[in-house]
Amino acid sequence: MLGVGTQSNPYIIQTPQDLHNVRNNLTAYYELGNDIDMSGWGNFTPIGTSSEKFMGNFNGKGYKIKNLTINSTTAYVGLFSFTENATIQNLAIENANVVGQNVNYVGILAGNITNSTIKNCYTTGNVSGQYGIGGLVGWHYSGLIENCFSHANTTGRGRVGGLVGNGATSNSLVNKCYSTGLVTVTPDPNLYNGGLVGSHVDSTKVTNSYFDINTSGQTISAGGTGKTTAEMKQQTTYVGWDFTNTWGINNDYPYLQIFGVPTAPPKKETITIQSYVNHIHSKTSKINKSTKQTQSFLNTIQTLSERHTSTKRTISSYTLPNATSVQKQNRTVRSVTQHVTSYMNPIDSIVERKTKTIQQLLSYINHIKSNVIAVAPIQNKIVNASVYVIENTSTVQFEDNLSNTYAIENPSVVEVI
Template identity: 50%
Template sequence: MLGAGTQSNPYIVSTPQDLNAIRNNLTAYYELANDIDMSSFGNFASIGKSSPYFRGYLDGKGYKIKNLTINETNGCVGLFGSIANDSSYIRNLGLENCNISGGTVSNWCGSIVGALNHGTIENCYASGTLQGKYMVGGLVGQFPYGTIKNSYANVNVTGFARVGGLVGYSTSVNSIVENCYSTGIATHTEIGTAYPAGGLIGNAIAITVINSYWDIQSSGLTYSQGGTGKTTAEMKTQSTYVGWDFTSVWGFNNDYPYLQVFGLPVAPPKVVSISLTSNILPIISTTNINKKVSKSTESILSRINAYLNKEKRTERNVSTYSLSLYTSVLKSNRTVRNSTQNVNTYILPINSNVYRTSKKIEELLSYIKPIQARTDVLYPLNTNIYNAYLNVLENHSMASYTLNMTNVNAIENPSIVEVIE
């Protein structure tokens, strides 16, 4: 550890091991060089818990000892067990998130000092949890003599009796508490005790309390052996703190007062629940109409890839007395009557396109150009007369006429006559 332990050249405490080494010289001067995290150190033994007690000096210089764990079952319990020198002091020190227990046996339990018999605690604070038997206080357990000034505690304290948010028990008017406050919960567990827990001071035969306060809402206590109880809103109002130095010692930022030596405290983030309604419009949608009432909707699609040219309601019988011929005759009509019409077929030179549309079936003429093939026209002699005419034969095809043949109903290389409704 650097330094000589004198007032002009104090020992410099920068590690958990340095802090633990203070017990090796209980009368020297010490200063913190930085914040010290004790979370990996394990259980820490109270410094000077029995004679010889601590009679030295510690200036925290605005630094903090964090995550200190003390678990003991006898004697004075705290960072320092007992301080027993009028000139000794602990100042400018923060004890943050401590976990200190004296079990159900130890008396005189406090986070910074178990028993302050003489000396001064100034510009200090503590936060965390503390447990003991009797005389248990958030900052100091037993307080028979000395001064606690410009300090505060936010410690949840539990003990059998004589339990206080800042001080557990005091016995003298020479025990002075000045410009201090407490916000932690103080709980006594002894049934039927005559010494209920106090918001600031648990129990005192005598004590001097000057301009000091406790939060009656956060502590749940309206009783204290000294000090003035205030609501949380009042505790967060600067005008509550009569006679306090808000120029060089205390700071105020619309919350509980803070000590300037530690700088402006960083408030934990506030979690606020907000109800949100999210409206999402249709994405990649062709819907254009929003309506309140749902109705049946029909979707009518036109035929796709259909080559229908005509629709009809009534199909009637059609009789034809013409055998099939391969022609390019196309006929469309709206009304087909059940009637017999004479159909004359004329074979004209091929490659002639005939297209006719009529409402009634009349005489239909089909013209076919010469066919590069043999053409035979056969018909029975005892049926209706059919006339065939040939026009302009190129590369003569053969036309033959067969007599004395009955029941012949076939035509080779037939043409087709289609009647399209």
Template identity: 50%
Template sequence: MLGAGTQSNPYIISTPQDLNDIRNNLTAYYELANDIDMSSFGNFIPIGKVSPYFRGYLDGKGYKIKNLTINETTGYVGLFGYIANDSSYIRNLGLEDCNISGGTVSNWCGAISGALNHGIIENCYASGAVTGKYMVGGLVGQFPYGTIKNSYANVNVTGFARVGGLIGYSTSVNSIVENCYANGITVHTETGTAYPAGGLIGDAVAITVTNSFWDIQSSGLTYSEGGTGKTTAEMKTQSTYVGWDFNSVWGFNNDYPYLQVFGLPVAPPKVVSISLTSHSLPITSTINTNKKVYKVTESILSRVNAYLNKEKRTERNVSTYSLSLHTSVLKSNRTVRNSTQNVNTYILPIFSSSQRHSKKIEELLSYIKPIQARTDVLYPLNTNVYNAYLNVLENRSMASYTLNTSQINTIENPSIVEVIE
């Protein structure tokens, strides 16, 4: 915690733990540096709940302590349990959405202090809830001595008896309330009216109240030991607050007065219900739905039957015959004589081989049933007849046949033999 705790150099409170550490020095000076959210701190033990009590000084500087939770069953219950010094002060401090509980056992319960016995609370406010048994108030439970001024409480206060919107119980004319108001709900559970609840002050032996008010409608109470009850509309009218300083202390914005040190309060959003009647004719909409229909189209193709009688590769022997060669030989001798002699010559047969290559059409794969083909071929290939029968629904198919022809050449090889004698 920064600072020295003196009036000129106070301790600076900026975290929940800093706030909790005030109990370590109950006579020092303290200031808030920012708003402090206590929602994650857990149960907060009141500062100065038992002796030694708080005798120090706290200036909130217009900042707020939010979501403070205190749950005790004994002693003085509040942010400060007991304040006991004439010069002590709590000022410029807001307690927002606090939950202070002394249960049904503890007495002296208040948001800022369970008891204020000497000292001053000024320019402060509290909102939330405070519960306890006896002497339960929105700001202070028991108020024996001191001053509370320019402050207000918007707290739901519940107790058994001596329950007040601002102060639970006062015992002295030296308890001074000046320019304050309360507008929370105040409830007491005591049977009978020995110690009735009060809209501003629950019960008092003596107290001095000046220019202070409570809302009789929001509190549900028309009784208080001090102050003046007003309707909600009057509480939200500036002229009600005679003698108040609206130049430097209080502000007004057509609602309950607010303290300028905290700035203009942000009003919660208002929910307004508006009934609208529509006079337009009903709009009729016709929707035509086009569904996609998936049909299975089956292509039925009668089987194409083609029969192929194929003469496979055949080797044939072709014999050629050549007539005998007749040769005349003239022979000269010493004696001339003519003779004729026949000479026979033989030529080996000329072999000719013929080969035919044909393409064979196998089963064709085409998203149809197998195609069978039959082709009749006569040798020699002079005339080819093809018969094909095809029934088609949707898909067309084409069958082709290619014929390779072969040529046969016959070569005659004449030979001449000369015989010379």
């Protein structure tokens, strides 16, 4: 992953694999670079153990880890198994499913925190285990949880709370937090359960914090104040909270500004609509479409066609001069006149004739327009009407173009020595 793990240059987590690799350095600085979808990862192993605790700094930067699944048979279950002297802030975990099979100390964010700070974080989803089960943190041994909330449903056998399962010491501080998730304790529903905190050694260490008595199914808590759903959606309920820089509220539960304004879930509503209209009357008429052929008559139109033929034939042929030389020599010198015959192969010439013929003769005339103006007789005077016809003769040109053929005869030259 990017970065070197220092405060000035932290590791940047961008993929599920990057998140898994946090366990390789439990004391470094980390930041989320984007939302992380864990739906394709499968069962995630918690980061750290009770013997090798996470002691680093993890800053979510307002991003979210979504669809986290953890199913463990070892105690201290959560994204972080066990933290000590750690800081986790600005982190959201949505739609998580965290299960501790017959084990204790289970929370979506952390199974146990010791001397650690959790700020500006929230969780949604489901979490279950035996004892010490919380929607955010299972076992809060010491440290500060501030400006956090949980909408997660929690289930366990005892010490089960909507936000924190158990506040183990007087140094387990909770401030300005709330929870709304359903809290279920089985088989004994009265064994340390609470809407916000399941159990706490000193409930006064939980300050300015609230839980929804309607959605949690709980009217008690080891710290925090129970409010109705309607009251939980009113800003006046939250005494001392910073709704300028940290929190926001918009006719719903408070939200952390660093994550933006939450999108309201779609509401399903059935609406029955009855519509009444008068009877619709329609009139049908028969429409016939008739096509008639119209002919117009004019006087005879006379056209003049001419044919022009141009024929040009010129034949020319050129060949280079041909020269032959015949020599006859004898050792005996005689004065004899002999006739020597010279033979040459026939000179072939190619005469090519090209003819271009245009056979189709077309005659075009423009449309003839005629105007007839008739004036009704007035005072028995005779009015004559005239009809004018304009004739436009066509011209047709025909040309034959023949190739040229040339012929030159060059006699042979015979020399006798």
